[in-house]
Amino acid sequence: MGVLDEAFIQAPEHRPKTHLTNSGDYILSNEIPTIDLSSLQDPHCDKTALAAEIAEACMRWGFFQVINHGLSLDLMRRVEKTVADFFSLTLEEKRRVKRDEVNPMGYHDGEHTKNVRDWKEIFDFFLQDSTTVPATTEPEDTELRKLTNPWPQNPSDFREVCQEYAREVEKLAFKLLELISISLGLPGDRLTGYFKDQTSFLRFNHYPPCPNPELALGVGRHADAGVITVLAQDSVGGLQVSRRSDGQWFSVKPNPDAFIINIGNCMQVWTNDKYWSAEHRVVVNSSKERFSMPFFLFPSHDTNIEPLKELLSEDNPPCYKKYNWGKFFAARNRSDYKKLQTESIQIDRFKAA
Numbered sequence: 001m002g003v004l005d006e007a008f009i010q011a012p013e014h015r016p017k018t019h020l021t022n023s024g025d026y027i028l029s030n031e032i033p034t035i036d037l038s039s040l041q042d043p044h045c046d047k048t049a050l051a052a053e054i055a056e057a058c059m060r061w062g063f064f065q066v067i068n069h070g071l072s073l074d075l076m077r078r079v080e081k082t083v084a085d086f087f088s089l090t091l092e093e094k095r096r097v098k099r100d101e102v103n104p105m106g107y108h109d110g111e112h113t114k115n116v117r118d119w120k121e122i123f124d125f126f127l128q129d130s131t132t133v134p135a136t137t138e139p140e141d142t143e144l145r146k147l148t149n150p151w152p153q154n155p156s157d158f159r160e161v162c163q164e165y166a167r168e169v170e171k172l173a174f175k176l177l178e179l180i181s182i183s184l185g186l187p188g189d190r191l192t193g194y195f196k197d198q199t200s201f202l203r204f205n206h207y208p209p210c211p212n213p214e215l216a217l218g219v220g221r222h223a224d225a226g227v228i229t230v231l232a233q234d235s236v237g238g239l240q241v242s243r244r245s246d247g248q249w250f251s252v253k254p255n256p257d258a259f260i261i262n263i264g265n266c267m268q269v270w271t272n273d274k275y276w277s278a279e280h281r282v283v284v285n286s287s288k289e290r291f292s293m294p295f296f297l298f299p300s301h302d303t304n305i306e307p308l309k310e311l312l313s314e315d316n317p318p319c320y321k322k323y324n325w326g327k328f329f330a331a332r333n334r335s336d337y338k339k340l341q342t343e344s345i346q347i348d349r350f351k352a353a
Contacts (some may be wrong), residue, residue, distance in 0.1 A: 007117040007215040012116075015215060016283040017249070018238070031253060032241065033057045038068035040175060047182055054176075058271075062263045062278035063252070066176070069259055071168050076232060076257075079165040083291060084154045087206040094315050096294075097150040099124065104333045105201070106150040113220035119284050120207045120218050125149040127166050127200040133301050134326040138217060144301070166202050169259075169295045173200075173230050176298070180228070184271060186310060191227075191270070194299040199329060200226075205292045207238065210284040218282030218290070223346075224264040225332050226298040231260040236290040242279040243295060249281070265347045266299065269288035269320045272307040277347075301326030321350045 035053050039045040057064035060133075078136075086094070091109075099106040109121040126149055135143035151159040178188040207218040218238055233239065237254040240260075252260060268277040284290070306322040 004210065004212045005117075005218060008119055009219065010116055010215060010217055014116075014217075014221060015283075016213070016217065031250075032061050032063040032065060032081050034065045034067060034258070036068050037066050037175070039089075040070070047188070051179045051183035054179050058180065058183070058263050058267075058275040060244060060269075060276075061241070062244060062276035063260065063280075065252075065255065065258045066172075067258045069172055069257070070175075071172060071259075073257060074125065075165060079161050079293065080159055080232075080234070080291065082155050082161045083123075083204045083206075083293065086152060086158060086204070087121065087155060087291075089152075093154065094121070094123075094152070097123075097152045099150075103147055103150070105147060107152075113217075114224050116217075116220050118219050119210050119216045120205050121281075122206070123204045125151075125162060125166075126199055127170060127202065127295075128198065129353050131199055131201075133198055133199060134330050137184060137205075137327055137331045139324075139327060144207075148299060162202070167297070169202070169230055169232075170200070172259065172298075173228060173295060173297045176230070178226060180267070180275075184308075184311065186308070190308075194227075194303045197299075197300040197302075199298040199326070200296055201298070202293065202295050205282075205290075205294070207282065207290040207292075209283050209287050209289060211286060213284045213286055216284060218284045219280075221279045221281045223277040223279050224262060224296065225266070225328065226262055226264040226296045227266045228297050229262045229290060230295040230297070232256075232263070233260065233292040234290060236285075236288050238282045238290050239292075240281050240283055240286060245277060251283075264296075266305050266325065267307050269347060269350070270308050270311075272311055272316060274311070274321050278339055298329065299325050301329070318352050320347065321352055323328075323347075323350045 046115045081316050097106040101106045105124045107123050111118050130146040130148045132144050132146055135145045177191055181188050181190045210216055233254055235256050239251045242249055263275050263277050265277045267275050298319045303325040304322050305325050307318040312318055
């Protein structure tokens with residue numbers, strides 16, 4: 001990634017207007033809310049107060065940060081080191097576990113967002129090994145296939161550390177899912193039934209220094225497809241979020257001990273547009289590498305996504321038609337793998353008339 005190929009160059013209207021400088025400075029226009037989860041350690045805590053904070057964040061921003069989240073900081077530092085060790089391997093070594101169009105998990109350095117190549121390399125792995133997904137994107141095809149994670153031999157503790165971290169971040173995701181359910185006036189376990197055979201996965205991102213950060217993006221503008229995303233990032237910074245009120249981009253100040261949470265498309269549909277799946281992107285810089293680790297909470301492949309009936313009324317009719325998560329996931333995944341002639345499938349396709 002030492003020379004900027006034209007495949008990485010964003011259209012002029014999508015190039016970052018602000019990016020990290022060589023000194024690592026960042027420009028902040030607004031900060032997303034920070035929510036303290038320490039009260040969850042008390043089994044008798046009143047979760048409605050936390051839920052109210054989350055409701056406000058989900059409606060206004062679609063993003064918030066959580067602190068005192070209960071994950072071991074020692075574990076977070078261990079997984080960060082292991083991830084850095086993996087990406088420091090030779091390209092030949094990393095490509096021994098390279099993903100392809102059959103198995104979307106593993107190493108990859110050619111991902112596209114909005115049909116422009118991202119300035120990054122990644123390693124993906126399913127939370128559940130193995131995971132069941134549709135065999136094709138065809139609506140009438142009921143064939144399924146099981147996918148397993150390809151694990152590198154080096155670092156030697158890679159698989160062990162990754163799976164330990166995955167189990168812990170999953171616990172946090174379900175705590176947040178409960179609070180979001182409560183924030184909607186629903187029982188805390190209202191949404192858990194959609195995750196019996198979840199398709200959730202984790203991603204490790206490595207953004208090398210970029211020779212022309214004003215032309216490229218680490219990840220192009222996009223909204224996450226799933227339910228919620230739980231993101232850990234280092235101290236370098238680069239995440240930018242599109243503000244719901246006016247679409248302006250603002251940078252998120254990094255806090256390596258916090259998790260950044262954002263609402264995905266599924267939650268936006270379930271809440272009938274009450275909660276916002278915000279577009280976001282990653283800017284890069286010319287001198288510092290950056291690492292981040294998102295966990296994508298995805299439902300089971302057979303889940304049909306549509307507005308929750310409890311939230312609908314005569315004054316709030318459904319904004320979306322039903323769609324199958326597994327087929328949607330399969331279609332989005334294939335569009336990430338290589339440049340296509342058309343933009344990847346979006347939830348706007350399922351907007352009700």
